Structures are given as structure tokens and as C-alpha cells.
Amino acid sequence: MADDPLPLLPHEEPLPPRIDLWIAAACLVFSVAVLVLSWQMPTYTEQGGQLYTAPGLVPSFYAVTIGLLGVWLAVRSIRAGALAPAGAPSEQRETGNSNQRFALAAGLGVLFVLGLIGRMPFWLAATIFVTLFVAVFDWRPGVAAKTRARQLATALLIGLGTGVLVSVVFERIFLVRLP
Amino acid sequence: MLGSLEEFGGALAHLLSGWGVLNVFWATLLGIIIGALPGLTATMGVALMTTLTFTMPHEQAILVLVCIYVGAIYGGSRSAILLNIPGTPASACSTLDGFPLARQGLAGRAMGISTSGSWLGTLFGILCVAALTPVLSEVALKFQSFEFFWIALFGIVICGTLAGGDPLKGYLAGFLGLFVATIGQEPYYNYQRFAFGSTDFAGGIGLLPALVGAFGIAEVLQSMRGPAVEPVSSRVESVIPRLEDVFRYWRTILRSGAIGTFIGILPGLGEDTAAWSSYAAARRASKEKEKYGKGSIEGLMAAETGESACVPGAIIPVLTLAVPGSAPAAVLMAAMLIHNLNPGPNLMLQTPEFFYQIVAMLLIADMSKLFYGLTLVRPLLWILLVPRERLMPIVFVLCVVGSYAITSRVFDIYVMLFFGFLGFILRELKFPMAPLILGLVLGDLLEKNMTRGLVLSGGSILPFFTRPVSAVLAAITIFSISWSIPGFHRWVVGLFRRRSASGAAT
Numbered sequence: 001m002a003d004d005p006l007p008l009l010p011h012e013e014p015l016p017p018r019i020d021l022w023i024a025a026a027c028l029v030f031s032v033a034v035l036v037l038s039w040q041m042p043t044y045t046e047q048g049g050q051l052y053t054a055p056g057l058v059p060s061f062y063a064v065t066i067g068l069l070g071v072w073l074a075v076r077s078i079r080a081g082a083l084a085p086a087g088a089p090s091e092q093r094e095t096g097n098s099n100q101r102f103a104l105a106a107g108l109g110v111l112f113v114l115g116l117i118g119r120m121p122f123w124l125a126a127t128i129f130v131t132l133f134v135a136v137f138d139w140r141p142g143v144a145a146k147t148r149a150r151q152l153a154t155a156l157l158i159g160l161g162t163g164v165l166v167s168v169v170f171e172r173i174f175l176v177r178l179p
Numbered sequence: 180m181l182g183s184l185e186e187f188g189g190a191l192a193h194l195l196s197g198w199g200v201l202n203v204f205w206a207t208l209l210g211i212i213i214g215a216l217p218g219l220t221a222t223m224g225v226a227l228m229t230t231l232t233f234t235m236p237h238e239q240a241i242l243v244l245v246c247i248y249v250g251a252i253y254g255g256s257r258s259a260i261l262l263n264i265p266g267t268p269a270s271a272c273s274t275l276d277g278f279p280l281a282r283q284g285l286a287g288r289a290m291g292i293s294t295s296g297s298w299l300g301t302l303f304g305i306l307c308v309a310a311l312t313p314v315l316s317e318v319a320l321k322f323q324s325f326e327f328f329w330i331a332l333f334g335i336v337i338c339g340t341l342a343g344g345d346p347l348k349g350y351l352a353g354f355l356g357l358f359v360a361t362i363g364q365e366p367y368y369n370y371q372r373f374a375f376g377s378t379d380f381a382g383g384i385g386l387l388p389a390l391v392g393a394f395g396i397a398e399v400l401q402s403m404r405g406p407a408v409e410p411v412s413s414r415v416e417s418v419i420p421r422l423e424d425v426f427r428y429w430r431t432i433l434r435s436g437a438i439g440t441f442i443g444i445l446p447g448l449g450e451d452t453a454a455w456s457s458y459a460a461a462r463r464a465s466k467e468k469e470k471y472g473k474g475s476i477e478g479l480m481a482a483e484t485g486e487s488a489c490v491p492g493a494i495i496p497v498l499t500l501a502v503p504g505s506a507p508a509a510v511l512m513a514a515m516l517i518h519n520l521n522p523g524p525n526l527m528l529q530t531p532e533f534f535y536q537i538v539a540m541l542l543i544a545d546m547s548k549l550f551y552g553l554t555l556v557r558p559l560l561w562i563l564l565v566p567r568e569r570l571m572p573i574v575f576v577l578c579v580v581g582s583y584a585i586t587s588r589v590f591d592i593y594v595m596l597f598f599g600f601l602g603f604i605l606r607e608l609k610f611p612m613a614p615l616i617l618g619l620v621l622g623d624l625l626e627k628n629m630t631r632g633l634v635l636s637g638g639s640i641l642p643f644f645t646r647p648v649s650a651v652l653a654a655i656t657i658f659s660i661s662w663s664i665p666g667f668h669r670w671v672v673g674l675f676r677r678r679s680a681s682g683a684a685t
Binding site for chain 2: 014015019023027034037041042044049050051052053055056057058059061062063065066069070072073076097098099101102104105106108109110112113117118122126129130133134137138158162163166170174175176177178179
């Protein structure tokens with residue numbers, strides 16, 4: 001028991017080989033694209049510059065390395081059975097993760113950055129974003145009207161508090177410009 | 180010796196004058212809160228505060244960041260003990276014994292062990308910073324481009340190998356980071372690489388917006404995707420550390436301090452590797468192995484001492500080589516560059532007073548951490564109870580402010596958002612983040628030294644392999660990569676066994 005291996009962290013658990021094969025393919029495409037773009041860069045040798053300082057040299061080195069690592073990943077994933085016919089889906093461990101919550105958070109974040117910032121004063125944009133975020137994630141169906149009103153008021157309070165406090169603290173105390 | 184002590188005293192007095200004391204108290208408290216809240220990490224905290232403090236005088240800004248760093252690494256243990264969720268990845272190891280102790284009704288004692296271990300670990304690391312930095316700086320002054328090229332590459336490779344998870348994906352993440360660092364104007368002809376006519380891309384990808392995105396936004400998204408967490412109990416007895424625990428495990432404390440500091444010195448590995456390595460070493464040497472994983476005081480002490488000793492350890496290569504020892508140290512190094520502090524081998528020559536200031540900052544942060552460790556219990560429990568739905572949008576707003584603050588470019592907010600999604604996807608695909616960050620930070624160092632080395636040698640790559648230090652670094656780098664190839668270590672072990680068997684036969 002004492003010499004059992006230490007438990008794996010979430011990022012240490014391996015992925016199915018087929019996903020690794022897709023990652024390898026993406027690495028190879030990326031590598032070729034960077035190599036082509038680097039090859040098209042000027043070398044400045046006609047102006048007396050040395051070839052070793054050519055702008056495309058270092059990115060090419062990285063691209064070749066990424067490509068080789070991609071090949072290594074591809075070979076490893078194929079050996080692990082990436083090309084074998086897909087069997088029955090393996091039993092998924094219950095993680096409690098929710099893609100719906102992720103999509104909602106990501107969507108609200110994008111709305112804040114692309115839709116609100118720059119179109120109104122920052123304090124107002126932050127207030128709207130935080131209020132929406134809290135209200136949406138606190139939303140539960142079938143809640144009494146009084147509770148719902150209290151939840152919305154709390155969301156508004158947190159939103160307004162954040163918007164005003166962030167603006168005052170960073171603009172006045174830290175002397176930071178806000179977007 | 181006396182002169183050094185005088186310089187150190189002067190640095191302490193200088194840092195604590197004026198607003199210094201106030202800055203120490205709020206920054207350490209903020210660091211502990213950031214560390215304690217699952218989903219917020221030390222790297223994110225330091226990255227965010229770098230952008231928000233850049234108008235401060237440089238010594239006060241770095242003091243704030245050091246306090247955030249030290250506080251956040253310590254704060255992570257609170258949620259590890261009470262929630263079984265590490266507040267920062269560094270505290271993952273503390274959950275193994277911290278949470279079982281809390282379930283046995285010993286949450287207060289576990290926090291006391293965490294406080295004493297963390298305080299002593301950082302203290303051990305500070306002594307190493309004071310003793311090793313001047314020596315290593317002198318050695319580093321003899322390095323040329325060939326050696327610096329290998330140090331940068333070695334950093335990426337060793338970080339990819341040992342950062343946890345798949346080493347191959349670690350290397351890929353590192354080289355992706357190096358590639359991102361090439362976007363924008365290159366150093367010799369100001370040619371705009373991968374800019375596609377955009378003036379924003381020509382300016383390059385801002386390191387801090389990318390870091391705030393890869394850590395802040397990615398962590399917000401991950402936290403919102405994951406399940407909600409509940410504390411094991413809201414009642415905690417005394418958190419005053421017991422001297423008996425410290426004296427009984429003094430060997431573990433010294434061993435973990437040394438391991439933690441050493442891991443810190445190695446490029447990019449950071450506090451989580453330090454905690455796991457210290458824990459594993461303590462378990463191997465322990466007389467009470469059976470208690471590990473079930474609430475071992477020694478195990479918790481080892482993990483906490485190791486991770487906290489790593490913090491000063493990770494700053495040693497920043498000061499001597501301009502190579503960060505951990506992800507938060509990478510951000511700290513970026514902050515030093517922003518404040519024109521020029522970390523690296525010349526720091527001890529050009530601004531020796533800053534070296535004393537860094538030692539003083541670490542000591543101040545450690546003492547302040549001890550103060551909060553002994554007093555801050557109930558308020559931290561309330562903070563842990565704040566629902567993430569209310570906390571994460573505020574963090575998102577701060578990330579936006581932070582990424583915009585330095586250059587006031589809206590483009591930097593887009594960079595932050597892009598790296599937020601990229602960081603999230605890469606984590607889901609099991610890529611470690613530390614090599615990516617190290618690649619971003621070391622890109623400039625690697626490129627300049629690689630090209631300079633080639634120019635000096637007239638295009639020959641021989642000096643990269645034949646100069647003594649280069650040869651050693653090259654050998655370690657190539658061996659580290661080979662070690663990750665399946666079957667290579669079996670082949671090496673088999674080779675040694677065959678040799679020893681044939682030696683025994685003759």
C-alpha cells in the first residue's frame with residue numbers, strides 16, 4: 001500500500017489514441033503551414049545580411065520540431081490502436097462537468113468582450129455582464145416570484161458593485177486606463 | 180558579510196517605508212484568497228496584478244507580486260484541506276493527507292501543519308536564494324550564446340518531461356509557446372512575421388494578455404464547467420501550529436525544503452512537482468508509511484514545505500539566468516522586464532541592491548503569510564463559501580482590465596480571450612500549461628542566442644556541442660527527450676544490467 005503509485009492528476013490521465021491521432025494531424029498541418037510561410041520570408045542576404053539572421057530561420061526550426069513531434073505522436077497513437085475499428089464506447093467516469101455551463105459562460109464572456117466593451121462606459125458594460133452572468137447561473141425553473149425578484153436584485157447589486165468598484169479602484173487608485 | 184547584512188537591512192527598511200507595510204498586508208491577503216479559491220491560481224494572480232500595478236514604483240510593484248505569489252501558494256492548502264479541492268495545482272498533493280485529517284475533525288491541526296511547513300519551507304528557500312544567487316550569477320557571467328541557447332531549450336524540455344502528464348505533449352506545448360513568441364517584428368531587420376498586414380499582429384503577442392488568458396479566462400471556463408464544491412466542515416478548532424509537529428519531523432522539513440528549492444531552480448517545473456517529489460521522498464523515508472493518504476501529518480508537512488520552498492527556489496534562475504523556475508516566476512520575470520529590472524547574470528553587477536530587495540521581499544511575504552496563517556481562519560471559510568457563479572464574472576472583468584492595462588490596446592483583450600479558449604482546449608487535450616508559458620517567456624532568449632551563436636561560429640553548429648557547459652546541457656536535453664521515447668529507458672536499464680552481469684561473470 002505504502003509503495004502504491006501516486007494518484008494521477010486530471011491532466012495526467014491519457015486520452016483515447018484516436019484523439020491523439022487528430023492532434024498529431026493538426027500538428028503536421030500547422031508545421032507545414034509555418035514552414036511555407038517562413039520559406040516565403042526575405043533572407044536579406046542580398047543586402048549583406050547573414051543567412052543565420054534570416055527572419056524565417058527560427059520559426060522554421062520550431063516548425064520542423066513541431067512536425068517531428070507530431071509524427072512521434074501519430075506513430076504512438078497508431079501503435080496504441082488509433083486506427084482500430086471503434087468498439088463500444090468505454091464507460092465514462094462521472095466527473096460532474098457540464099458542457100452547457102461551459103457554453104453559457106463562454107458565450108457571456110464573448111458577448112462582454114465583443115458586444116459590450118467599447119460601445120458604452122466600462123462600468124456599465126461590467127455591470128451588465130456581471131448581472132447577466134449571476135442571473136443566468138442562479139436561474140432555477142419553478143421558483144416563486146418573490147425569490148426570483150430577490151435573486152435578480154442580488155445579481156444587479158453584485159453587477160453594479162463590481163462595475164462601480166472596479167472603475168473607481170483601478171482608474172483612481174491604480175491609475176489604470178479602462179477599455 | 181557585514182556589508183551584505185547592511186544592504187539587506189537597508190532593503191528591508193526601504194521596502195517597509197511609506198505604503199510598503201500596507202501593500203504587504205493587502206497583497207498577501209489577496210494572494211491567500213486567490214490561492215484558496217478553487218479555479219484561481221498563483222500564476223493568474225501574479226499575471227493579473229502585474230498589469231494592475233505597473234504604474235507603481237518598481238520595488239513596490241514587485242513586492243506586491245512576491246506577496247501575491249507566496250500567499251497564493253500557501254492559500255491553496257486551505258481549500259485542499261477543507262474542500263478536498265486544491266486551490267492551486269501546487270496544493271493537489273496536500274489533499275491526500277489534509278482532507279482525511281479534516282474529516283477526522285482535525286482541520287485546525289492540518290492548517291497549523293500547513294502554516295508551519297509552508298513558513299519553514301519558504302524560509303529555507305530564502306536562505307538558498309541569499310547563498311546561491313551570487314555564486315550562480317558569477318558562473319552565469321561566463322556563459323555565451325551557445326550556453327544560453329541550451330539553457331532555454333533545456334528549460335522547455337525538462338519542463339515538458341517533468342511537468343506531469345505526457346512529456347510529448349509537454350514538448351509540443353513548449354514549442355507552440357516558442358512559436359507564438361516569434362509573431363511580430365523580429366530582432367534583426369524588424370520584419371513583421373506572421374502579421375498578415377495587421378499592425379496589431381506586427382506589435383507581437385503581448386506576454387501578459389496571453390498569460391492572463393491562458394490562466395485567468397481558461398480557469399474561469401474550467402471552473403464554470405466543473406461541479407460545485409462544498410467545504411467538509413465550517414467549524415475549525417485552533418490553527419496554532421504545534422511545536423511538537425515541527426520538532427518531530429525536522430528531518431522531513433529539511434529534506435522537503437532542499438527538494439522543493441532544487442525543483443524550483445530547475446526551469447519551469449514549479450510548486451506542484453516540488454510538492455509531489457517532497458511527498459514521495461518523505462513517504463519512502465518514513466517510519467509510518469501506512470498513514471500516508473489517510474491523514475499523515477508527516478505527509479502534509481512534506482508537501483507544504485516542498486511547495487513553499489519552491490517559491491524562492493524558482494526565483495533563483497530568474498535572477499541568475501533570466502530563466503524562470505515556475506509558471507508564476509515566469510510572470511514575475513515578465514514584470515521585472517516591464518519595470519526595466521533586467522533579470523539575468525548582469526543583475527548582480529548592474530543593480531545589486533535589487534537582489535537584496537528580492538530577499539527582503541520574500542522574507543516580508545513569508546512573515547506576513549505566517550501572520551495570516553495564525554489569524555485568518557473564519558473569514559477565509561466565508562470566502563470559500565462564495566458561490567463561483569458570483570465570483571467568476573468578477574474575475575473575468577478583472578482579466579479584461581488587466582489585459583488592457585499595460586498598452587491600452589483593445590487587441591490585447593482579444594488576445595486574452597483567444598488564449599483563454601486555447602488554454603481551455605489544450606488542458607482538455609491533456610497538454611500541460613507550464614511548458615507553453617515557458618516557451619512564450621523564453622522565445623526571445625532562445626532566438627537571439629541561437630542566431631547570435633550561429634553568426635559567431637560562421638554557421639557551424641559544432642560549438643553548440645563541443646563547449647564544456649554546452650555539451651553537458653545538450654547531453655541532458657537529448658537524454659531527457661530520449662527517456663520519453665517508449666522502450667528507451669527499458670533499453671538503457673537492460674544495457675546496464677547486461678554490463679553488470681558480464682562484469683560479475685568475468
